[in-house]
Amino acid sequence: MSKLLLLGDEAIAQGAIDAGLSGLYAYPGTPSTEIMEFVQGSKQAAELNIHRQWSANEKTAMESAIGMSYAGKRAMVCFKHVGLNVAADAFINASVTGVNGGLIVVSADDPSMHSSQNEQDSRFYAKFAMIPILEPANQQECYDMAYYGFELSEKMNVPVMLRITTRMAHSRAGVQRKEVRNQNGIKLPSDPRQFVLLPAIARKNYKNLLLNQPAMEAESEKSPFNAYIQGSNTEMGIIATGIAYNYLMENYPDRKCPYPIVKVNQYPLPKKQIAELYNTCKSVMVLEEGYPIVEEMIKGYLNVGKPVHGRLDGTLPRDGELNPNIVAKALGMTVTEGQAIPSIVKQRPPSLCQGCGHRDVYEDLNEAMKEYGTGRVFADIGCYTLGALPPFNAINSCVDMGASITMAKGAADAGLVPAVAIIGDSTFTHSGMTGLLDAVNENAPITVIISDNSTTGMTGGQDSSAHGRLVEICKGLGVHPDHIRVMVPLKKNHEENVRIMKEELAYQGISVLIPQRECIQTLARRKKTEKKESND
Amino acid sequence: MKNDIILAGVGGQGILSIAAAIGLAAVNHNLYIKQSEVHGMSQRGGDVQSHLRISDAPIASDLIPAGKADLIISVEPMEALRYLPMLAATGWVVTNTVPFNNIPDYPETEEILANVNAVKNHIAIDAEAIAKEVGSARSMNIVMLGAASLFLDIPFERIEEGIRQLFGKKGDDVVELNLKALRAGREYSEKNR
Numbered sequence A: 001m002s003k004l005l006l007l008g009d010e011a012i013a014q015g016a017i018d019a020g021l022s023g024l025y026a027y028p029g030t031p032s033t034e035i036m037e038f039v040q041g042s043k044q045a046a047e048l049n050i051h052r053q054w055s056a057n058e059k060t061a062m063e064s065a066i067g068m069s070y071a072g073k074r075a076m077v078c079f080k081h082v083g084l085n086v087a088a089d090a091f092i093n094a095s096v097t098g099v100n101g102g103l104i105v106v107s108a109d110d111p112s113m114h115s116s117q118n119e120q121d122s123r124f125y126a127k128f129a130m131i132p133i134l135e136p137a138n139q140q141e142c143y144d145m146a147y148y149g150f151e152l153s154e155k156m157n158v159p160v161m162l163r164i165t166t167r168m169a170h171s172r173a174g175v176q177r178k179e180v181r182n183q184n185g186i187k188l189p190s191d192p193r194q195f196v197l198l199p200a201i202a203r204k205n206y207k208n209l210l211l212n213q214p215a216m217e218a219e220s221e222k223s224p225f226n227a228y229i230q231g232s233n234t235e236m237g238i239i240a241t242g243i244a245y246n247y248l249m250e251n252y253p254d255r256k257c258p259y260p261i262v263k264v265n266q267y268p269l270p271k272k273q274i275a276e277l278y279n280t281c282k283s284v285m286v287l288e289e290g291y292p293i294v295e296e297m298i299k300g301y302l303n304v305g306k307p308v309h310g311r312l313d314g315t316l317p318r319d320g321e322l323n324p325n326i327v328a329k330a331l332g333m334t335v336t337e338g339q340a341i342p343s344i345v346k347q348r349p350p351s352l353c354q355g356c357g358h359r360d361v362y363e364d365l366n367e368a369m370k371e372y373g374t375g376r377v378f379a380d381i382g383c384y385t386l387g388a389l390p391p392f393n394a395i396n397s398c399v400d401m402g403a404s405i406t407m408a409k410g411a412a413d414a415g416l417v418p419a420v421a422i423i424g425d426s427t428f429t430h431s432g433m434t435g436l437l438d439a440v441n442e443n444a445p446i447t448v449i450i451s452d453n454s455t456t457g458m459t460g461g462q463d464s465s466a467h468g469r470l471v472e473i474c475k476g477l478g479v480h481p482d483h484i485r486v487m488v489p490l491k492k493n494h495e496e497n498v499r500i501m502k503e504e505l506a507y508q509g510i511s512v513l514i515p516q517r518e519c520i521q522t523l524a525r526r527k528k529t530e531k532k533e534s535n536d
Numbered sequence B: 001m002k003n004d005i006i007l008a009g010v011g012g013q014g015i016l017s018i019a020a021a022i023g024l025a026a027v028n029h030n031l032y033i034k035q036s037e038v039h040g041m042s043q044r045g046g047d048v049q050s051h052l053r054i055s056d057a058p059i060a061s062d063l064i065p066a067g068k069a070d071l072i073i074s075v076e077p078m079e080a081l082r083y084l085p086m087l088a089a090t091g092w093v094v095t096n097t098v099p100f101n102n103i104p105d106y107p108e109t110e111e112i113l114a115n116v117n118a119v120k121n122h123i124a125i126d127a128e129a130i131a132k133e134v135g136s137a138r139s140m141n142i143v144m145l146g147a148a149s150l151f152l153d154i155p156f157e158r159i160e161e162g163i164r165q166l167f168g169k170k171g172d173d174v175v176e177l178n179l180k181a182l183r184a185g186r187e188y189s190e191k192n193r
Ligand SMILES: Cc1ncc(C[n+]2csc(CCOP(=O)(O)OP(=O)(O)O)c2C)c(N)n1
Pocket: A027, A028, A029, A030, A058, A080, A082, A083, A086, A381, A382, A383, A384, A401, A423, A424, A425, A426, A427, A428, A453, A455, A456, A457, A458, A459, A464
């Protein structure tokens, strides 16, 4: 079979399909989105009838995957790193229930925060849950690890984390496929109470999880994804995890590094190899993409052993992603950069598309808010977060998905009235609905704007879970129908929209404004496919 | 043999089709390839870049080390300058000269072009005008690819093959148009190198 040219994300998807995946569950988030998109576009996945719809959020995705595993089939769940925060309750407890069908949790980290609010390291979560991590260094390993991860999960009776970072997710290279394995049949857990985490059962399961740790370590020690690579210069030994290994080797064009290396792509850390490196070398350098987790473990709290270099002692920067030059500097090599950037080059920050409905919403809102002054608009995460930048300067917060409504409520509780929340349709169904229920229950004097573009725009236009039912959802949650106001954010409606906003801002209770106009990017794409279909 | 290429532009300008065409050509020519691209936030009109590495030996890093790029292909002139720290002393800059002005403080075009001209090895090409001449402003990207192809260690026929593969689904007319754009770009570089 010839090689396929795949993104890391796509290689994970193909590996999972070929390993007998029955269900993929996900909520979009850069850099993880292309895993689901690949499966949705795959003919093979359609023929195999693999579940491949987006979930409302990461928690519902995680739980559905646990359910599929309960039924004996192989399931995978994917999200970006902060999505794991949302799914964390289910995730941590799934390590206590254990699995039936193999379960892989793909968490895509974004060091340097290319498209994120923070650069948290998902490996912490896996350590917390005491489960194995697979961390690929190249696209082939993405494929191979997704393929092997289910087996490892079934063998160890725990979910397995597949941890990637932005560069791995969004880089393309050739990938060789393996033979396609059949899906598991339905098979109930042999112990009918395995998934019932009543304290008495949970205590027993948890003991088993603890007893299982040495077996997981033994798997890492004999894993083909980990390696001890000999080196002649034992002044220093290097531990390189995930793609950090690539940046290390890039600095040795003949691929011969003089220092002994432990290449770590499967955790828990392979103790045998790490101990050998430590005992052989006078000092240790740790190269890892993300937080200094391995470094901290090797160093220990008191740092009384051999010198350990890495992000903590300043050998490498404490934050941000690695690259070949940063690693070269850490190794004491000289780096020659090209010419400096000419001073006339200006920043080019992202901005809302010309013609985007969010623009009109902000024009309307800024006008309506004039009499109250600035500092009262709590926003959320999506394209509309770009309303923070000029020319709008319209919003005062963006913390986590759903926080707009609840923060507005908290501020109103403190006496900041009116307080406004602005949230997208996908973010609203992700985690805004429960916050709105809080506001309804106290008839909080806040104005919630659901800027509805019928899609998940920021991540590239995936279906959003509202499916045109926002008014019904708000009514169902108990918002009074008189204070649910739908509008069309277009220039010609500016005056009317401002009037409606002012009315609701003055109202001393909960109101929801729903400006509705489709994202022009998805609209253009839809028009194109419709045209194509009518031509066919 | 190795070609380390930075592709630059503004989100929405479609630098990834250039990457895809070179990628196909490289794979057809049995070369190793790694290509990292930008998805997400900056695709909304921000600056975007792609690192494309092709080689006859396995490639370690997905990112090109600073100061080691052999070629910067930019579909926008200010974006070409943004990546100069990445360029090797012997490297080439091949850039479109037509600005994409979506920021309030965009510099004067003359200033930008003066800075491009100050780079030792450069090709500055009005790819939009050439694309229009051959038939469609939308093939601007492929004109750029044609202009840059002179500096790639891949036979030109392989790149033509890549174009056929990339646009094959869209019909013969689209393929022909893009092949014309490719050749026009190539010709410009041959004359102006
Ligand atoms: C917990 C979490 N999951 C996913 C994301 C990635 N993400 C950022 S914005 C967004 C959705 C935006 O959709 P919507 O609210 O409809 O706004 P739009 O971008 O369409 O304007 C997503 C999924 C995130 N930041 N946090």
